[in-house]
Amino acid sequence: MQQFKDYTGSVYGGLGHLLYAYSQAKGLAISEKLKQIQNLERVDFCLWRELLTEMQQHCQIPAFGLEVAEFVQPKHLGIIAYIALSCNTLGEALQRYYDFHRLIYDGSPLQVNMLDDYLAIGWGDIPYHLTTQVTHELSIALMLQFLKCFMALDDIHIHEVHFIHPAPKNIAIYEQYFRCKVRFSQPISQIIIPVYELAKPFHQGDQTLQHLLMQQAQALLNKLPNSTQLDQRLQQAILTGLQKNQYQIEPIAQQLNMSVRQLQRHLQQQGTTYQQRMQEVRHLLAEQYLKDPHLSLQEIALLLSYSEQSAFQRAFKQWSGFTPQQWRQQQYS
Known part of the structure; x- marks a missing residue:
């Protein structure tokens, strides 16, 4: 050696x-x-x-x-x-x-x-x-x-x-x-x-999701090798789970080979909850989708697994202090 x-x-x-x-x-x-x-x-x-x-x-x-x-x-x-x-x-x-x-x-x-x-x-x-x-x-x-x-x-x-x-x-x-x-x-x-x-084309391409993942990957590169593998995998699981409307804690914990209790305990040690982490990911993804002028608010709500557009609008205002329309207008003003 x-x-x-x-x-x-x-x-x-x-x-x-x-x-x-x-x-x-x-x-x-x-x-x-x-x-x-x-x-x-x-x-x-x-x-x-x-x-x-x-x-x-x-x-x-x-x-x-x-x-x-x-x-x-x-x-x-x-x-x-x-x-x-x-x-x-x-x-x-x-x-x-x-x-x-x-x-x-x-x-x-x-x-x-x-x-x-x-x-x-x-x-x-x-x-x-x-x-x-x-x-x-x-x-x-x-x-x-x-x-x-x-x-x-x-x-x-x-x-x-x-x-x-x-x-x-x-x-x-x-x-x-x-x-x-x-x-x-x-x-x-x-x-x-x-x-x-x-x-050769791929059928499941999603440029907005890719952009967000690339930001995360760049952050990992910048601090290599000090990232937390579990947190990285959790964010990936939520990102992909939102695309499939399978973002509840049970399937996410299963994907991470953990029990729900183990995942909750890990997040508790970090001073957060699963609901908070999931909403953080939703917020990040929402901002990326809103930058795409071709996506309607209804389409964005569906992409974020909201059953109603009004629920998405309420959540976004809680996150940013702006309605999705106001936030989008600011980007192009």
């Missing part, structure tokens, strides 16, 4: 939850080391690498990182996943990933280059001895698996995938998984996508 002494990179704590979920699904014994990181906001990259290496050696599965990626859920990637879910196209989602990738792995810049008619997204500038084939294949496979499962892009076409480490015996496994040519011993680990793929 001495060779890693000066290395300060870290990964999002949700990736530790991913390894835990994989271990449970496969009936593997869960090490104390893996248990100890379950409540961490971020995990040192060296520890993350150790855990992956130990699990790979125990399982003896070829292309281990590809198998782990099959179990990814949006919660394992944090706010960056919810931002992607609010995008309109693959290109927009990849741009947001570029903007906020440090929230997943903070340690080296993501490299994005145009190669004629292709876009190359690479993981460079990480010292070779700090990486393994598994760390790189999992990084690429997580992005691809997320796009397939949660962005409904099962037909995404990849031109090539490159890895810096030497070729294993089972190259065919990688080419079957990525459905393209996979090259090893390359200068940089990267995924190369045809530019025309970037225009």
Whole structure:
């Protein structure tokens, strides 16, 4: 471990939850080391690498990182996943990933280059001895698996995938998984996508929600790694719950894998209540929607899960001291 002494990179704590979920699904014994990181906001990259290496050696599965990626859920990637879910196209989602990738792995810049008619997204500038084939294949496979499962892009076409480490015996496994040519011993680990793929649309895009999530993500970047993971996940859950009219405390607590009492106790320790947090999110979202002149007050009320426009108007006046009409007029005066 001495060779890693000066290395300060870290990964999002949700990736530790991913390894835990994989271990449970496969009936593997869960090490104390893996248990100890379950409540961490971020995990040192060296520890993350150790855990992956130990699990790979125990399982003896070829292309281990590809198998782990099959179990990814949006919660394992944090706010960056919810931002992607609010995008309109693959290109927009990849741009947001570029903007906020440090929230997943903070340690080296993501490299994005145009190669004629292709876009190359690479993981460079990480010292070779700090990486393994598994760390790189999992990084690429997580992005691809997320796009397939949660962005409904099962037909995404990849031109090539490159890895810096030497070729294993089972190259065919990688080419079957990525459905393209996979090259090893390359200068940089990267995924190369045809530019025309970037225009592929997503059906659930919501620009207002994305804007609010991006503000939150930027705030997290600014104070990395001191954010509170539970509070971040709570705000995400309320934001998305409002879109589905499932914002009551019971489904939100369930989404956070907590009991209602546990969530109430956490909020009480912060001097607030669930109702206050939910109204804060509603207020933020309401202001973003009001900035869109094409949305009527009735539509905004529905987007915020109010059954009547009058209830939204009363709530907004309590929050801001203005009616929604007055607040909107101020924005354009």
